[in-house]
Amino acid sequence: MSAIGASLARIEGIEKVTGAADYAYETTAEQETLYGWVVQSSIVTGRILDIGVDAVLALPGVVEVVTWRNAPHLEDTGDGELNVLQHAIISYRGQPVAVVIAETLETAREAANVLEVSYSAGESDVLMSPDHLRLYAPDxxxxxxxxxxxxxxxxxxxxxxxxxxxxxxxxxxxFNNPMEPHATTAEWQGGRLELVDSTQGSSVTAEQIGALFGIPGEAVHVRAEHVGGGFGSKGSPRPNVPLAAIAAKITGRRVKLAYTRQMMSSLAGxxxxxxxxxxxxxxxxxxxxxxxxxxxxxxxxxxxxxxxxxxxxxxxxxxxxxxxxxxxxxxxxxxxxxxxxxxxxxxxxxxxxxxxxxxxxxxxxxxxxxxxxxxxxxxxxxxxxxxxxxxxxxxxxxxxxxxxxxxxxxxxxxxxxxxxxxxxxxxxxxxMAQPSGAVVTAMPDGRYRLGINATDIGTGSRTVMRQIAADALDVEPEAIDIRIADSNLPKASVAGGSSGTASWGWAVTKACRELRISLQTGMTIPPDGITVTATTDAEIAAQEExxxxxxxxxxxxxxxxxxxxxxxxxxxxxxxxxxxxxxxxxxxxxxxxxxxxxxxxxxxxxxxxxxxxxxxxxxxxxxxxxxxxxxxxxxxxxxxxxxxxxxxxxxxxxxxxxxxxxxxxxxxxxxxxxxxxxxxxxxxxxxxxx
Ligand code: MOS
Incomplete structure (x- = not known):
């Protein structure tokens, strides 16, 4: 019987409904972690004149306030929205002007509320219309x-x-309103950045955040085990990710940062x-x-x-x-x-x-x-x-x-x-289907380990990948242990464009079929198993028009x-x-x-x-x-x-x-x-x- 087409329940369903599943804001030891709170611009355009950092730093429990004056340099990757805290210029209302970092969430929020920011406001233009004088044809x-x-x-x-x-x-x-607002936990370990992020694409996050900080994508380790929805708003990193990484860098500590529901409409796309x-x-x-x-x-x-x-x-x-x-x-x-x-x-x-x-x-x-x-x-x-x-x-x-x-x-x-x-x-x-990779290992005890850096944004993709692998290996789905959403696993495309299942399933199918062929040659399985990795770049490039x-x-x-x-x-x-x-x-x-x-x-x-x-x-x-x-x-x-x-x-x-x-x-x-x-x-x- 085919596993594809079966109405299997989500593998992680019980974990989710009992609250055991860890999301991006829930994954670290509380006592070692600092809390970041975003302060947003109250003007539309103009510049920041001053930020009352000293008054807030004097509050008990406040560790640091990051502004354009002390934020680490970010590379220009062509996305000005991600170049947070790099200068005093304001381009939209709600733009991050500071991150307050404190020992507790409540302290960070209160300090952010009392932080005084003075501005010089400019003219602004916010109304789209088919008669607008500055309409242009994009490339x-x-x-x-x-x-x-x-x-x-x-x-x-x-x-x-x-x-x-x-x-x-x-x-x-x-406005995108996934159940889980954007959230990131960030920590630097030497030149490496550890991120737990609520993202639709843990591969793309590693690459883009690496580029922003001028380090290779491999130096950014991203995990996104459970994600509470996205609808596209988590399809690429949004300001929460560089803000959390900046806060972690400047304090040398692990920092958590999440959007409130109210922040979503200006900072999430x-x-x-x-x-x-x-x-x-x-x-x-x-x-x-x-x-x-x-x-x-x-x-x-x-x-x-x-x-x-x-x-x-x-x-x-x-x-x-x-x-x-x-x-x-x-x-x-x-x-x-x-x-x-x-x-x-x-x-x-x-x-x-x-x-x-x-x-x-x-x-x-x-x-x-x-x-x-x-x-x-x-x-x-x-x-x-x-x-x-x-x-x-x-x-x-x-x-x-x-x-x-x-x-x-x-x-x-x-x-x-x-x-x-x-x-x-x-x-x-x-x-659509996009190039992806998958790794599968046959273990000597008869079980299989499947890995792919895909994300499950709540749709059940973890479960479906296991069904697809079961058919390609011709085993029961229960014989497969699956790991996803970790950038140490083979690179996979974003959970977007309705293309996740096709893209990742293709790589999973290819890896599993190749493993079956190597197993049929009669090898005995060593203790660490037999592993096959496959990517689908060639197959997808060769698709008929x-x-x-x-x-x-x-x-x-x-x-x-x-x-x-x-x-x-x-x-x-x-x-x-x-x-x-x-x-x-x-x-x-x-x-x-x-x-x-x-x-x-x-x-x-x-x-x-x-x-x-x-x-x-x-x-x-x-x-x-x-x-x-x-x-x-x-x-x-x-x-x-x-x-x-x-x-x-x-x-x-x-x-x-x-x-x-x-x-x-x-x-x-x-x-x-x-x-x-x-x-x-x-x-x-x-x-x-x-
Ligand atoms: Mo969807 S807007 O491609 O995540």
């Missing part, structure tokens, strides 16, 4: 896509279209606000003749992050004339970065809302409109899809949801004080309170075609979690920019709303059995992000159906409906 968009694409004559085709729409859709700044101007044209049969997606987003002055908002539009639907553009403005704001499905998530909200509006304008069922625009090959890359079953997802979803009974007329179904509506949208996310994407379809019912404008979502259905599913129990949680996050994006989540303060004003869960249990009623998830031989040896496409893509559009489409009101600026708060 590439995240991670390395072309900025613009043009095929055919879009404007001519739009002018000639039988049906067309031209609307702009916006998404606000959205967030989803940029986006505006997408969508123009679609169709012929009399509802076949798209033109697709235009112009995307606008922001970055900071310290680091260029260019959200690839229009990227998914390049691969979704057939149309002979097409154009996508990305324009960016560098503002005096914290740096936006990855947040679950960067690009696809806001971009598909726009495209799938626009498709729904086009369907209404053309009088065609939304599923039928998408069916008529199904491409045979990737319309921009002009290569085949490795597999594409959007139609299968829409058909199965329609069946599960009961789409056939839908009355397409808007605002036609009123039940007491409720307007009821249904909507659907498509989902997509690229299927294909368009590899997972697809899905989401269906939503909404009830809109006609008096208050409140939107309630009694049910969501998601059907996905994402290749082979490794572990149904874990996969279901991933899909439901992402659809829930999409529900939050649709209805609740918004970073409220205070243009006078120069910052997002809602820095906590009291003011930044995410779905609570009462908001999540009935989310049903299924997937299709999809065979795709062009993926990794395990045959999966990745499932971490696709569930959030399309969810917000499906809600918005259902609200438009319920009420006749099209909300084009998320979130759909009550005031937009009454």
């Amino acid at each position: 590439k968009v995240n991670p390395a896509f072309e900025t613009d694409s043009v095929i055919g004559e879009v404007d001519v085709a739009l002018a000639d279209a039988v049906t067309s729409i031209d609307h702009s859709y916006s998404t606000p700044a959205l 967030y989803r940029t606000p986006t505006v997408s101007r969508m123009r679609l044209g169709a012929d009399a049969d509802g076949r798209l003749t033109a697709i235009s997606h112009e995307a606008f987003s922001q970055t900071s002055t310290l680091f260029e992050f260019a959200e690839q908002t229009a990227e998914a539009t390049r691969h979704m639907y057939a149309a002979p004339n097409r154009r996508t553009t990305h324009r960016l403005v560098a503002l005096d704001v914290p740096t936006p970065r990855w947040m679950r499905a960067p690009g696809e998530c806001p971009g598909m909200y726009a495209l799938e809302s626009a498709m729904d509006e086009l369907a209404a304008a053309a009088g065609i069922d939304p599923i039928e409109l998408r069916r008529r625009n199904e491409p045979e090959r990737d319309p921009e890359l002009d290569v085949p899809y490795s597999s594409r079953d959007l139609i299968g997802c829409m058909e199965r979803g329609a069946e599960l949801f009961g789409w056939a009974e839908r009355d397409p007329r808007p605002a036609a179904h009123i039940d007491g004080r409720w307007a009821i509506g249904t909507g659907m949208a498509a989902s997509t996310y690229p299927a 294909l368009s590899r994407h997972a697809f899905g379809a989401q269906f939503v019912e909404v009830r809109v309170d006609l008096d208050s404008g409140e939107v309630v979502v009694p049910r969501m259905v998601g059907v996905f075609a994402a290749g082979r599913i490794m572990n149904p129990r874990l996969a279901r949680s991933q899909f439901i979690g992402a659809m829930t996050m999409g529900l939050g994006m649709a209805l609740h989540e918004v970073g409220e920019l205070d243009t006078v303060l120069g910052d997002y004003a809602n820095h906590d869960f009291a003011t930044y709303h995410i779905p609570a249990c009462a908001d999540v009623k009935d989310i049903r998830v299924e997937w299709l059995d999809e065979e795709d031989t062009h993926l990794s040896p395990m045959g999966g496409k990745g499932i971490g992000e696709i569930g959030i893509v399309g969810a917000a559009a499906a809600v918005a489409n259902a609200v438009a159906h319920a009420t006749g009101i099209r909300v084009r600026d998320l979130p759909i708060q009550p005031d937009k409906l009454i």
